[in-house]
Amino acid sequence: MPLRAKVASSVSRTAAALSRAAGKGDGSVIGGWIGLKIDPELLAHLANGRSIALVSGTNGKTTTTRLTAAALGVLGPVATNSFGANMPTGHTSALAKAGRTPFAVLEVDEHYLPQVIEATEPHAIALLNLSRDQLDRAKEVAMMAQLWRATLIRYPAIRVVANADDPMVVWAATPPAGPLRAERVVTWFSAGQRWHDDSWVCPECGSAIERSGEDWWCAGCPLRRPRPQWVVEDEGVLDPTGAWHKVQLQLPGKVNIGNAATALAVAAEFGVRPTDAVSRLGTVTSVAGRYAQVVRDGRNIRLLLAKNPASWLEAFDMADEAPTLLSINARDPDGLDTSWLFDVDFAPLRGRQVLITGDRAYDLAVRLDVNRVPFQHVRTFREAVAAVPPGRLEVIANYTAFQDIRAELDRVN
Known part of the structure; x- marks a missing residue:
C-alpha cells in the first residue's frame, strides 16, 4: 500500500484498540472513520489483493455474513465485520484489523452497496431481500431495488447470488434484455419468503404480482420467479447437482437454514464444495449477541x-x-x-x-x-x-x- 494508506491503517487499528480498552465500544466504527479521514481511499487499498464477498439486504445480513465467513474459511483466513458495522467505516476497520487475509466477507448496508462495490471490486455479491425498514429516513423498497439494479448494470462481471423468492431482488439482479443479460452470472437460491407485503406490485411494469405456493409471476410482463439452484428442503439444502446436505445449526428457526443455504451458495462461487463447508456452519453459536x-x-x-x-x-x-x-x-x-x-x-x-x-x-x-x-x-x-x-x-x-x-x-x- 502507499505510505499514506499504511499510516491510516495503523492509526485505524490503534484507535479501534483504544476504543475497546476504554470501554467505548468495539471500535469497529471509530477506527474506520479516522482511517478514512487520513486516507479517503483506504478501503480500496485494504481491499486490493483480497477475494471479497459482499452480503446485503434488509434482513439477515449479519447472520448470513457470519455463516459465509465460516464456510469460506475452508480456503483460509477470512476478514469480516462480525459486529455488524456495515458501512464503509466498519468495512475499513475490519480489514485494517484483520491484516493481509486472502479473503473477506463483508456485510453491507443496502444503501451503501454501490459505494462499497466500487471500493472493493468484489468477486461475488449476495442479495438477500428487500422490505420496509426505517422509512422515516430510508428509501422505499422499489427505490432501493432501482438503486441495486442500476448499480449492477455497471458491474456485469460480478457474480451475483440472489433470492429467487423476492420479486424486488429478482428484478434488481436481472439486467435488461441485451448483451449484458448474457454476460451476467446469477445464482438463485430459495430460502422461502413468508413476508409478501412489500412485493405485491411488479417493479418493472406496475402490474400485480400473482402467487401460487412458492411460485410468483407478474400479471403484466415476463418477470417471474427464476428456477433456483440452491433450495432449502426439510432440515437441509439441495445444491445445484441435486445433492442434499443436512444443515445442523446452533441458531434457531427455519430462516437460519435459509441463511445457511445462501452462505453455501456464496462459498461455492469461490470454489468451496458444500460437503466441505456445511459442517463449519454449526460452529456459529451467536452473531453479535443475537441468539445468545x-x-x-x-x-x-x-x-x-x-x-x-x-x-x-x-x-x-x-x-x-x-x-x-x-x-x-x-x-x-x-x-x-x-x-x-x-x-x-x-x-x-x-x-x-x-x-x-x-x-x-x-x-x-x-x-x-x-x-x-x-x-x-x-x-x-x-x-x-x-x-x-x-x-x-x-x-x-x-x-x-x-x-x-x-x-x-x-x-x-
Missing part, C-alpha cells in the same frame, strides 16, 4: 433481534412457547417512526405470558391491545426477569433496546 443464551436467577434468557415487520415475523417463528419480553425504542439507529408496529401481526403471542418495556412501550401496548394480546408492562429488564417463572425467557427487541438489554446483562456479570 444467558442464565440469570434460574431463567434461561435468549436474545432475538427484530427491527421491522419482516424480521418480527421470523422472530416469532424462532421463539419458543415461553414467557416473552418485547422491548421497543425509537432512537436514531432504530428509526423514529413506530407506525410499522401496526404491520406486525402479534397474534402468535396469544396464550403465553407477554411483558413489554422500552422507551416506546406504550406504543407497543396500544398495538398489542388492538391485536387482543394480554401483556404486562415492566420498567426494567431486572423487573421482567423477576416477573416470570424459572425456565425459558424469550427476549425480542429492536436495535437500541437490544443493546440496552445486553448492557444490563453485562452489568450483572
Whole structure:
C-alpha cells in the first residue's frame, strides 16, 4: 500500500484498540472513520489483493455474513465485520484489523452497496431481500431495488447470488434484455419468503404480482420467479447437482437454514464444495449477541433481534412457547417512526405470558391491545426477569433496546 494508506491503517487499528480498552465500544466504527479521514481511499487499498464477498439486504445480513465467513474459511483466513458495522467505516476497520487475509466477507448496508462495490471490486455479491425498514429516513423498497439494479448494470462481471423468492431482488439482479443479460452470472437460491407485503406490485411494469405456493409471476410482463439452484428442503439444502446436505445449526428457526443455504451458495462461487463447508456452519453459536443464551436467577434468557415487520415475523417463528419480553425504542439507529408496529401481526403471542418495556412501550401496548394480546408492562429488564417463572425467557427487541438489554446483562456479570 502507499505510505499514506499504511499510516491510516495503523492509526485505524490503534484507535479501534483504544476504543475497546476504554470501554467505548468495539471500535469497529471509530477506527474506520479516522482511517478514512487520513486516507479517503483506504478501503480500496485494504481491499486490493483480497477475494471479497459482499452480503446485503434488509434482513439477515449479519447472520448470513457470519455463516459465509465460516464456510469460506475452508480456503483460509477470512476478514469480516462480525459486529455488524456495515458501512464503509466498519468495512475499513475490519480489514485494517484483520491484516493481509486472502479473503473477506463483508456485510453491507443496502444503501451503501454501490459505494462499497466500487471500493472493493468484489468477486461475488449476495442479495438477500428487500422490505420496509426505517422509512422515516430510508428509501422505499422499489427505490432501493432501482438503486441495486442500476448499480449492477455497471458491474456485469460480478457474480451475483440472489433470492429467487423476492420479486424486488429478482428484478434488481436481472439486467435488461441485451448483451449484458448474457454476460451476467446469477445464482438463485430459495430460502422461502413468508413476508409478501412489500412485493405485491411488479417493479418493472406496475402490474400485480400473482402467487401460487412458492411460485410468483407478474400479471403484466415476463418477470417471474427464476428456477433456483440452491433450495432449502426439510432440515437441509439441495445444491445445484441435486445433492442434499443436512444443515445442523446452533441458531434457531427455519430462516437460519435459509441463511445457511445462501452462505453455501456464496462459498461455492469461490470454489468451496458444500460437503466441505456445511459442517463449519454449526460452529456459529451467536452473531453479535443475537441468539445468545444467558442464565440469570434460574431463567434461561435468549436474545432475538427484530427491527421491522419482516424480521418480527421470523422472530416469532424462532421463539419458543415461553414467557416473552418485547422491548421497543425509537432512537436514531432504530428509526423514529413506530407506525410499522401496526404491520406486525402479534397474534402468535396469544396464550403465553407477554411483558413489554422500552422507551416506546406504550406504543407497543396500544398495538398489542388492538391485536387482543394480554401483556404486562415492566420498567426494567431486572423487573421482567423477576416477573416470570424459572425456565425459558424469550427476549425480542429492536436495535437500541437490544443493546440496552445486553448492557444490563453485562452489568450483572
